[in-house]
Amino acid sequence: MPGRAEGGKASTIDPGRSRHLPRRYTTLLITLPIGLVMAALAIVALEWADKAFPPPIEPAGAVSAEVLDKDGRLLRAFATKDGLWRLKTTVDDVDPRFLRMLVAYEDQRFREHHGVDPLALGRAALQFVTNGRVVSGASTLSMQVARLIEPRRERTLPAKLLQLARAIQIERRLSKDEILDLYLTHAPYGGNLEGVRAASLAWFGKEPRRLSVAEAALLVALPQLPEKRRPDRNLAAAEAARKRVLGRAAVSQVIGEGEAERAALAAIPTRRLQLPAYAAHLAEVALRKEPTTFQHHTTLRRDIQRGLEAVAREGAAKLGPKVSVAMVMADVRSGGIVGEVGSADYFDASRAGWIDMTRVMRSPGSTLKPFIYGLAFEEGLVAQETIIEDRPADFFGYRPRNFDMSYQGDVSIRQALQLSLNVPAIRLLDAVGPARLMVRFRRAEVRPALPPNEAPGLAIGLGGLGITLRDLVQLYAGLANRGWPVRLGDGIEGKAGLIDGEPLLSTVAAWHVADILSDVLPPADSRQRGIAYKTGTSYGYRDAWSVGFDGRYVLGVWVGRPDNGAVPGLTGYGAAAPILFEAFAKSGIAITPLPDAPPGAVRIAQADLPISQRRFSTTASGLLSASAREPAPQIVFPPEGARVDLGASGGETMTPLTLKLQGGRAPFRWLANGRPLPDVTRRRISQWLPDGGGYSTLTVIDAVGRAASVRVFVE
Secondary structure, three states: EEEEEEEEOOOOOHHHHHHHHHHHHHHHHHHHHHHHHHHHHHHHHHHHHHHHOOOOOOHHOOOOEEEOOOOOOOOEOOOOOOOOOOOOOOOOHHHHHHHHHHHHHHHHOOOOOEEEEEHHHHHHHHHHHOOOOOOOOOOHHHHHHHHHOOOOOOOOOHHHHHHHHHHHHHHOHHHHHHHHHHHHHOOOOOEEEHHHHHHHHHHOOOOOOOOOOHHHHHHHHHHOOOOOOOOOOOOOHHHHHHHHHHHHHHHHHHOOHHHHHHOOOOOOOOOOOOOOOOOOOHHHHHHHHHHOEEEEEEOOOOOHHHHHHHHHHHHHHHHOOOOEEEEEEOOOOOOEEEEEEEOOOOOHHHHHOOOOOOOOOOOOOOOHHHHHHHHHHOOOOOOOOOOEEOOOOOOOOEOOOOOOOOOOEEHHHHHHHHOOHHHHHHHHHHHHHOOOHHHHHHHHHOOOOOOOOOOHHHHHHHHHOOOOHHHEEEEEEEOOOOOOEOOOOOOOOOOOEOOOOOOOOHHHHHHHHHHOOOOOOOOOOOOOOEEEEEEEEEOOOOEEEEEEOOEEEEEEEEEEEEOOOOOOOHHHHHHHHHHHHHHHHHHHOOOOOOOOOOOOOOOOOHHHOOHHEEEEEEHHHHHHHHEOOOOOOOOEEEEOOEEEEOOOOOOOOOOEEEEEEOOOOOOOOEEEEEEEEOOOEOOOOEEEEOOOOOEEEEEEEOOOOEEEEEEEOOO
C-alpha cells in the first residue's frame, strides 16, 4: 500500500523536510572550511605580526656598566649613554619579601595570567561604567614592562591596545622571573634612577637583598608616580604612597597587620645618597679593557678599598695643596691586588686626581736598599752583626752622602739598613754589582727604567732609576713571600700568582732582611703593628715612599706631586710611613705574623761570627778585605823600653808578666825572643813567664798576620 514502508511499516520521514536537509548540510559544508581557513589565516597573520614586530626586549638590556670586587659587591657604576643609573637586577638580587609585596600590590594573578588579566579588565570596566571615572587600573606587571621597554607619551586607546599586545608577546618569550627581572631593572624611581638596585642604593645605601618592611613598601610605591613621590622633594606624598601599599589587604597577608603598622611609623630617607664610587682609576681601566661587558670583576676587596681611599684623602689634606697619595695593597700568596688608590681624590683638579700615580715611573729613593742587603746576605759577604763603615767614600768619582749629611762611623749591617745609611748600602752594592741587582729585578718581572743610554751604576741603590708603585710592591711581595717572586696581575682579571723560575732572593736572605726591617721604629704617633717596612725619599724632595708587609699582605705608599714638583721637607719617614701605618689599621685586615726563621737562618753575635764576617770592607783595588780598615795590633803593656821587676835578680821564683794589647783581629799568637808561647789566645790579656833576666823582645801576631813588638828589660 502506498505510504507504507517495506515490511508493512509506515515511513516516518516527511517528504517535505527531506527535500531541505541537503541544502543545510551544503551550507555547513561550505561555511565550516571557510571559517577554518580564516581562523588559520588569522593565526598565521598573528604569528607573522608577532615575528615581524617583536617587542624591543634586547634594546632594553642597555644597563649601567658595573665594576665589582672579589666578592661581587659593587665598587663603581657608570651611567648609561642617556645618563641613567640603571643597574641590572634579577629576582635573586632582591629580598623575596619585596617581590611578594610587589606582586600582591601590583598584580595578584601575575603567576596565572598570560600577560593580560581578564578579571582585572572586567573589574576596571565595571568600575568605570558605575562611577564614570577610572577607579582602578587593569595593568599587569607584564603590561608595565611593555610600557617601560617601549615608552609612549600618549595615553590613547590604540596605545593601550598595543601595550596589551606587547604584554602577550613578552609572555610568549620570557618566563615569569625574566619578566620580573625587566621590571626590577627598568622601574622608574625619579630623576635618573631606574631599577630597584639603583633606588635601594640611592635611598638606603645598601643592596636590596635585605630590606625592611618599610623600605620594601617604599620601593613598591615609588614607581607609580616617581617624580611626585620622590622622598627628597615631596616627603608627604612618599609617606602617603607607602601607607597605601602597607594598607592594601593583599599586602597585609604577605607581611601581617602588625608589621604593616610598625613599618608605617618608620622614618623615610630625605636625602639621596651617592652610588658606590670606589677604585675610580681601576674601574676606568676595566671599562676600556672590555667596553661591551656590563659587569667587570676585579680582585679588589671593597672594605679594604674603602679604608685605603679614606686614609689617602685624609693624608693628602694634611700634607697640603697639590700633594697626592697613591697606594697598592696585594696578597703575597695569590698575587691579587686587594686595594689600589691611584690618587687622593679623583675629582680634585688641584691634585691632578685623574692621574693614576700607581703606574707612573718615579725615583724610588732608598726603597731598593733591602734587595742590596739581601744579595749580600745570600752571598755570605755579611751577617746582621757584621761591622761596616759609614764614613765619606769615593767610588771612582761617585761620592754618596747620607740624607742628613752626617756619618755614624762603624755600624752593624743591621743598624745600617734600619737607619737607611747611604754609604754602607753603596759599599755593598759595589761588592755585589749593580748588574746582578737588575738581574734579580727581572726575575720578579720588574724592569725599572734607567737613564737613556746608561748601564746600571751604583746610583741605582739610592734611587737613580725609575719604577712604578705597582712594580715596587711586586718586588716587596717577593721579599715577603720568602724570596719567591710574585706576579700581582692587573687587579681586574689578569693572571696573578707565583712566577716560575729562580728566586728573587734565597729564603734565608729574605728572612734576614725582613727580620731587620721588622724592628724599624714606627713613625711618630703610630703604633707598632708587627709589620716590616722601609721608607725612601727621592732627590729634591719630589717623592716619598713607604712599603711594608706582614705575613700575608704587602702595602706600598707613594706621596708627592703628580707634576713632579718638589715639596720642601717631604720625606718617606715623615709623610709616607704614617700613611702606611694608618692604612694597615683602616684596611680592616688582621695582621698576620711574619714567617718563622727558615733552617739555617740565625742571628749571630758579632764576637761569634767567622773572622771573614766580623767586618766588611774593600781594598783600594775593590777586592773584598776583612782587615783593610781594621786597626793593627798594638802592645800597650809593657811599654817599649820598660824595666820590669819580676824577681829575677833575687834568685826567687819569678812572677809572670802581664801582657796587654789593643786592636788587631783574634786569635793572637805571642812570641818571646822569637819563640812562640805555648797557646794561641783570643783574649787581649795574657801572661808570660821569662826564663831569666835581661833584655827580651815580645811580639804579637794577629789572625791576619799583622805584628807588633816591644823590647823590655826583666829584673
